[in-house]
Amino acid sequence: MATQTQDERVAQTSLATKMLQRPELGALIGAAVIFFLFWSVDTTGNFAGVGGTAGWTDIAAPIGIIAVFVALLMIGGEFDLSTGVMVGTSGLLAGLLATEYGLNIWAAIGIVFAFALLVGFINGVIVVKTGLPSFIVTLATFFVLRGANLAVTKELTGTVRVANVEDTTGFDTAHAIFASKMAIGTSNFQISILWWVLATIFATWLLTRTQFGNWIFASGGDKNAARNAGVPVNRTKITLFMMSSLASSFVGIMLVLRLQGMQAGQGVGMEFFYIIAAAVGGTLLMGGAGSAIGASIGAAIMGIADIGIPYALWDQDWRWTFIGVILLAAVLVNTYIGNRAKGAKR
Amino acid sequence: MTAIAMELKDVGKSFGSVIALSNVSVKVREGAVTCILGDNGAGKSTLIKTLSGVHKPSSGVYEVKGEPVSFDSPRDALANGIATVYQDLATIPLMSVWRNFFLGNEITKGWGPFRRLDVKTMKEIAKQNLLDMGIDLRDTGQQIGTLSGGERQAVAIARAVYFGANVLILDEPTSALGVRQSGIVLKYVLSAKDRGVSVVFITHNPHHAYLVGDYFYLLNRGQLANEYERSKVELDELTKAMAGGAELDALTREIQQVRADS
Amino acid sequence: MRGPNLDIKKLAVLTGVVALTLAGCAAGADSDAGEAASTETESAATETAAPANSDIKICVYTHGDGGTFWSVAQAGAEKAGEDLGITVDYQGSTNDSARQAAIIEGAVSAECDGVAASAPDPGAIEQAMLGLADAGVPTVTMNSGSAVFKDLGAFTHVGQDEIVAGREAGLRFNELGATNILCPIQEAANIGLTERCQGARETSTGTVTDFNLDGGLQDLTAASAKIKAALEADPTIDAIFALNADIAAKAALPAAQELGRDLFIGTVDMSEDALNAIAAGEMQFAIDQQQYAQGYLSVVLLYLNVTNAHALGGGLPMYTGPGFVDASNVEQVIGLVAAGTR
Secondary structure: OOOOOHHHHOOOOOHHHHHHHOHHHHHHHHHHHHHHHHHHOOOOOOOOOHHHHHHHHHHHHHHHHHHHHHHHHHHOOOOOOOHHHHHHHHHHHHHHHHHHOOOOHHHHHHHHHHHHHHHHHHHHHHHHHHOOOHHHHHHHHHHHHHHHHHHHHHHHHOOOEEEOHHHOOOHHHHHHHHOOEEEEOOEEEEOHHHHHHHHHHHHHHHHHHOHHHHHHHHHHHOHHHHHHOOOOHHHHHHHHHHHHHHHHHHHHHHHHHHHOEEEOOOOOOOHHHHHHHHHHOOOOOOOOOOOHHHHHHHHHHHHHHHHHHHHOOOOOOHHHHHHHHHHHHHHHHHHHHHHHHHOOOO | OOOEEEEEEEEEEEEOOEEEEEEEEEEEEOOOEEEEEOOOOOOHHHHHHHHHOOOOOOEEEEEEOOEEOOOOOHHHHHHOOEEEEOOOOOOOOOOEHHHHHOOOOOOEEOOHHHOEEOHHHHHHHHHHHHHHOOOOOOOOOOEHHHOOHHHHHHHHHHHHHHOOOOEEEEEOOOOOOOHHHHHHHHHHHHHHHHOOOEEEEEEOOHHHHHHHOOEEEEEEOOEEEEEEEHHHOOHHHHHHHHHOOHHHHHHHHHHHHHHHHO | OOOOOOHHHHHHHHHHHHHHHHHHHHHHHHOOHHHHOOOOOOOOOOOOOOOOHHHOEEEEEEOOOOOHHHHHHHHHHHHHHHHHOOEEEEEEOOOOHHHHHHHHHOOOOOOOOEEEEOOOOHHHHHHHHHHHHHOOOOEEEEEOOOOOOOOOOOOOEEEOOHHHHHHHHHHHHHHHOOOEEEEEEOOOOOHHHHHHHHHHHHHOOOEEEEEEOOOOOOOHHHHHHHHHHHHHHOOOOOEEEEOOHHHHHHHHHHHHHHHOOOOEEEEEOOOHHHHHHHHOOOOOEEEEOOHHHHHHHHHHHHHHHHHHOOOOOOOOOEEOOOEEEEOOOHHHHHHHHHOOOO
16 A cells, blocks of 8 residues: 655645635625625615714724623633623722712722622633533623622612712723714714724734733633643633623723713623624634634624614614524634635544 | 663552552653553553653652652643643644644743744744654644644644653554554654654554554553563564453353353 | 635525515515605705705614513604604614613714604713714603703603602502502613602602512513512502503512402503503503603604704603593503504
8 A cells, every 4th residue: 555645635725715714704704795785775875984984883892892802712612691791890880989989980990900800710710610611600690790780789879870970080081091082074983993903903912923822722622632731721711701801891991981870781681792793703602713803893793783774774673683694694604614624524 | 771761660549449550560761662552441541641640649659760750730741751642632623733733832932011922933843843754734824623633643743752752652542543544653653762752652452552662561450461572572472462361261262162062 | 626615605695685685675664654765965964944854864762672662652753754754763772871872972974863862871871962962963852861851952851750750650549548559660770660669659648669570571470470479478568559561460460369469550651451451440540651752742843943943842841741541541542552552
């Protein structure tokens, strides 16, 4: 039996295949298609212009900031369902500290960030030490925080929201950093967009260009193999949980400053949008592969739809249906492309 | 007298009341391939985990280069030059070849918060090392899952050798592979040996063991039954010894009796 | 080896696009005549000469959740659009003030000539509303925000004051002779509901106790069980002031009936079941804030402002309620509720 040389068995990969191996490209094509769809049914004439862009970036940014870190966590093999409610907890906590206890907003923000890191740490430690699915552990956190948001707010303010945050000390500077906007023509572009871009760049760099990023891929790809290779899997996962919590609290701070207060129910329900954005962007639900840029593209798609649907004068209830359709389509397309690019099962 | 890279002296391992290993004495000679043969249930898994640092021996002494050691984790053992390549946990399918190659040992440049991966260098080194082992990959950026099983094992072995393993422990490297794939792996085992690495080859396939081994140990029910040297043993003797030796003879006679009677 | 076959990928994308377009057409066919409007180049928000009706777009951006209450308000707004021949865009943010603020913020780009917004959390939408005022887009508040509409730059408010509604309910309960009233709150984060109980407390000669029934609308059987438990815990409760018609008819009433307790039950807002219960004497009254009119009037008020520069209301809120529906007038109203317009 003749032995064949190695390179014949390793099939040559064309450039197109290589490009399509990148999960972001599928998401980008999808985003372009959806954009053109809504552009074609736009009744206002502003969708593709400054006004429409200001609108969808405003919706996409707070989703994107959290989605990129949720994507990192998912690549690392875990889920965090407490992200949405953490947005609420962070805004409420900052608002309460400033309005009920007279703290300078900046001090309140510092405390909130520390609190978020702590919650993320607890999530992570419980997951790695008990071996319970992170879905369950963070779901528990979700309920704990959800109840606390309501109970503590009612206890301290007598109502179900925090208000008058604009009267607190340090508000103006904090507002400038986290919640200001820039006018272009008659449209306002929020500073959250800048933070979104920075978050995406940072997360992408962390994932693809650092040692820690390699550990993320390994921990999600096969945590036992990773451990055998010497990767500190537990530490990696705990760090990822802390990052997703911190990102959530960042958005919470942005919101409480922009809205000058916050309702006790804020954020609940958003946790699935972050996961969907990550999945649409090419992050596998079972971990080991994905993209932070993809998650941002997923968030952009959500923003585009949220603005495009009313611009088309469609009933806005269709946005739910739309999200379901793009999620399914995105996951199918990515799985198919992924399989083809990997050469499928042998 | 060849030097001893690693030795287990009368090692035992128990989990509660279950005795997984007892009176295990193995000498791993430097620059040679030492095979540990045993059927399923013989205690191979526990033995490997003890050697690789997952477990600590309950009794006996584990020595590396003549010095007693006690490893807290596989990472600890790795730091002492003992690398273990597991049957199915060697590489991560979704990650690229170069990422797998440098997993846990990534090369970085820059410092402080700007420390980043030196992707170009890592790709080059991975490509070169694999080439030295006989695998010519056009692009080490492809997912390692696209390589065949044997090639993936080869990458794992190349990785261990590159990162300065003195002792390479291979856990059933050919058991899940076909004939041709096994051939690849066995060639790399010899390749590693040529570079001066001491190999511990654990398998239940005496044919494969005989192809590359210099010394053979038989593990049966947690105890080390026999040690053989290559020059002094034939393949069928090994096979028979693995299959049960004297017990098999007795069984054969008994069955022949039964068949003759019926 | 050729690049991967793109057919299935194209097919998936194409299917998605077709599905979406069909869905959109279906939705568009349902929505009002405004579809044909505004395909021309955009016109300015206000012009010196009154714009043609077909060019006018009024946007109604509420915090509503699309349930039995809000769908009626939406129906009112959209009917006004139909009757006037203008485009009406209704969006409810399902209690998410951040979302509502973002939507209002985008009103100018959405080519809204006027905006009606509900303001349960005025601080959240303040910036967006004032931004509209700066841009010369007229606004009114509706449903909630009667005390703050001026701070938001709106020229009037259309709705019912929650405290006033509560007070009137308290007086009603006094007339009925109720001494211990349970007030279940089915949305813990909705301040309007708390205000209703508060209003009742102010005028009632008996006691009014708030009761946490958060999530009640999503699970009415559970809500009923919880109310039953509260009733069992306190046998002196002789009335329930429900804050939603479904809670009244499908949670409170069954709970009372199961325990065989004869309670006075009054509710806020109406539904077919609640009105039938009133007609049958099982419930005593329903407070009607006439949300259909809230939607309808908001659109008309803005329309008049855009076309004829009217700023109605005299700087005061315009009330659409509380109207009381009880045994004396329930028959008239039942048919309208069934039609989805009350």
